[in-house]
Amino acid sequence: QSALTQPASVSGSPGQSITISCTGSSSDVGGYDLVSWYQYHPGKAPKVIIYESRKWPSGVSNRFSGSRSGNTASLTISGLKAEDEAYYYCCSYAGSSTWVFGGGTKVTVL
Amino acid sequence: QITLKESGPMLVKPTQTLTLTCTFSGFSLNTSGVGVAWIRQPPGKALEWLTVIYWDDDKRYSPSLKTRLAVTKGPSKNQVTLTMNNMDPVDTATYYCATPGRALDFDYWGQGSLVTVSS
Numbered sequence: 187q188s189a190l191t192q193p194a195s196v197s198g199s200p201g202q203s204i205t206i207s208c209t210g211s212s213s214d215v216g217g218y219d220l221v222s223w224y225q226y227h228p229g230k231a232p233k234v235i236i237y238e239s240r241k242w243p244s245g246v247s248n249r250f251s252g253s254r255s256g257n258t259a260s261l262t263i264s265g266l267k268a269e270d271e272a273y274y275y276c277c278s279y280a281g282s283s284t285w286v287f288g289g290g291t292k293v294t295v296l
Numbered sequence: 297q298i299t300l301k302e303s304g305p306m307l308v309k310p311t312q313t314l315t316l317t318c319t320f321s322g323f324s325l326n327t328s329g330v331g332v333a334w335i336r337q338p339p340g341k342a343l344e345w346l347t348v349i350y351w352d353d354d355k356r357y358s359p360s361l362k363t364r365l366a367v368t369k370g371p372s373k374n375q376v377t378l379t380m381n382n383m384d385p386v387d388t389a390t391y392y393c394a395t396p397g398r399a400l401d402f403d404y405w406g407q408g409s410l411v412t413v414s415s
Contacts, residue, residue: 187359189342222401224343231392231405232343238399275343279400283356285333285345 190215190276190288197294198266206291208259208276214286216257220279223252223261226290227272236261263293271295298322300332300393302409309415313381316409318393320374325351331396332376334367336389337408344389348396349376383413 191209198204208215208223215221221239224232234243236252239259249264259278263270276288304316316334323330333348347357349367357365366379376393390408397403 189344218400220400222399224402226343231407232402233405234397234401234403237397237401237403241399243403277343277345277401283331283348283350283354283396284358285400287335287343287345289342 187213187280187284187286190278190286192274192276192288192291194289195292195294197296198263199296200266200268202266203262203264204266204293206261206263206274206276206293208261208278208288210257210259210278210286212257214278214280215254215259217281218279219254221252221254221259222277223250223259224275224277225272226275232275266295268295298395298404300395300404300406302391302393302406304391304409304411306410307412307414308383310384310413312383313379314383314387314411316378316391316393316411317371318376318378318406319372320376320393320395323395325349325369325373325376327351329398333394333396333402334378335392335394335402336387337392338386338389341389346391347378385413387411388413 223236226232239254240252300320331350334346394402394405
């Protein structure tokens with residue numbers, strides 16, 4: 187069960203769109219349409235912003251969107267805002283009530 | 297309203313056993329489908345799923361840590377306990393408890409408990 191692969195950092199200017207990839211295997215991302223994404227601000231608890239690869243929890247901005255194709259999931263943040271500067275983690279269900287997280291991506295708003 | 301809160305020692309020595317408790321409210325671990333998971337995050341590093349326990353006492357562990365981990369219900373009906381033996385400085389991390397939602401995401405999280413392993 188290896189960690190999912192995410193880019194270490196992504197940056198963009200306010201108003202732009204950025205995309206974060208999350209690559210796993212057929213045992214996790216590719217095997218289940220159950221990828222979730224978390225926004226993490228240091229010192230706070232992670233917050234789920236996408237579940238089931240593309241759905242939004244109540245209260246989460248639709249500027250966040252998710253997709254999945256094969257063994258790779260993606261998170262796109264549209265209309266980038268200063269408040270979006272944070273760490274983002276993907277997580278995939280991996281079967282038999284186990285999960286695997288990605289290495290995390292730091293998003294910087296320029 | 298669902299809340300979770302982790303408690304336990306802030307400092308443990310190498311080779312000691314860590315015991316953390318997750319105290320929750322707003323749901324019952326006697327309800328079908330309900331579970332409590334533990335997730336950790338070393339300083340500056342990624343989140344790592346550790347274990348989950350379900351209403352029916354089904355337990356699953358991270359393959360890389362399963363020999364060192366144990367999760368149990370209790371001591372109270374609204375608590376879950378995590379034990380990790382043979383602690384090492386690399387186990388220094390913030391330990392979170394969280395609830396697996398119906399979509400198999402983690403929808404509610406505790407505030408986290410920072411545990412430092414040092415002699």
